[in-house]
Amino acid sequence: MLLSAGDIEAIWLTIKLAVLVTLLLLIVSTPIAWWLARTGSWLKAPINAIVAMPLVLPPTVLGFYLLIFLGPDGALGARLNQLGLSPLPFSFRGLVVASMVYSLPFVVQPIQQAFSAMGQRPLEVAATLRSSPWDRFIHVALPLAKPGYLSAAVLGFAHTVGEFGVVLMIGGNIEGETRVLSVQIYDHVEALEYGQAHLLSLLMVAFAFCVLALLYAVQKRSNSTTSIGPY
């Protein structure tokens, strides 16, 4: 049994979405994670909570609010409308924004953890070696946080690939635009095309397993060169 044109289109769209979301999230999450890992501000707890919200909220709730917020009458949607930008819901760009919100904790948290775990010491050492704050960040903090970034990228990617509720709420089911893999499987099941659904589901299971196995293998290997420990 082969993949249909629609299946391939959905796979391609899913990969495109996940790659884009992951890249954008890695950039957005870095300052958030850095701030959360170092601050002593009272704002840390509420910001942490906001970042973690998608972990506990039903995706439909998230999708619902995003739909309202980004819609033509929503707070952000109206503003975009004024600027002459097309509305985000039911478009690929809307899907990107929604996925970023949905996958945010999966990217912020591993990076934040990596920054916290390295502690102040390596940065202090670098400071005594005439390394400026920016130089310290690039040449000490980032390399030491590499396993955290790896986990973040893998989890962010995998999680975006697997989302369903939010996509359906904000993206709908438009072929080539918002019909991602999980929605495609749902469609197959609705249409009682169990064979197609099986094939795509199996692909997802294999993908999830490979990604996680790779993640753990890499994490184990890089432990010795990134933990500051007693060195």
Next chain:
Amino acid sequence: MNELTIRINKKHSEAFSLTVDLLLPNRGVSALFGRSGSGKTTLLRCVAGLEKSEDGEIKLNGKSWQSANYWLPAHKRPIGYVFQEASLFPHLTAKGNLDFAIKRADSKRKVIDYADVIDLMGIAPLLEKYPHQLSGGERQRIAIARALLIQPEILLMDEPLSALDDELKHDILPYLENLCQRVQIPILYISHSIDEVIRLADYLVILENGKAVEQGATQAVLGKLPTTFTQHQDTSILITGTIIEQNNEWGLSTLHFDQHRMMIRQGDENIGDAVRLRVQSRDVSISLSEEDNSSILNRLPVVVDALIKDPQDPSTIMVRMLAGNTPILASITALSAQKLKLHQGQQVIAQIKSAAVLR
């Protein structure tokens, strides 16, 4: 102008504040000595700019690093810093760690050559290894080399040996001694080991509860009567001298200092070597008679300079004597002091039972 000024006023908590006002020589090794909690590390971190004191002044060779309305961040201060734990960057090889410093070093100043550092620290065979493949002592040697390669104007060392076990300490001390003699920059060395101080330091500051209670040349500070008697039993003095004779038959070396001679057990020193001896006050006894009828070899004619009682232990008295300019402390019983009628200016014989050669 050519010295290190450290004035710090830093309140840590209700119970502890660091208040020091020091003027240290801009050459040789100055040791900051004190127990844990005395504020040594905080002081060093303030000098490095890793910690801020609300009120303070730090100045080296006439250049200010901190004053009332000025603050030079750590990465702009011309320092080398060696932490208690080596703190090498784990993602870089030993060579990578050194390169990190070389790339950022002040190119206008040359304190020491790369080849000299490698040689001095004996790290040539270690360069390709990662920190986790090195032993604690090897890591610390790399860390010291890294701190030197930044070409600092001053080297700050925060108990660089304290994380190592005794054997490793013993291995690494000779490297440190060489280093202290070789480099022309001042070294600020934190320690809570009197042995390290005696081996390395030219100048000594004793910190207690965030205050500098004594400071001066190492020998003079150690030879002062302790103001607190808590360390009575551990009180040690430093004798520096030159080996002038060796007697292989008896396995003894003769040391000359201040017109005095002492015999010590022969070690690996040679004639002409300068050595540092540690003599503990409890290993010194006092005799009135010149007659040489005891088993003790080293009997030095000295003058009693001062006596002080231990308020916590009335049975003990500390006697300060002068052998030429070298102070010698003896810890004896109050009863003996009474029997010998010891008083200031009295000529007596100090009998030194044993001395440890530290260098």
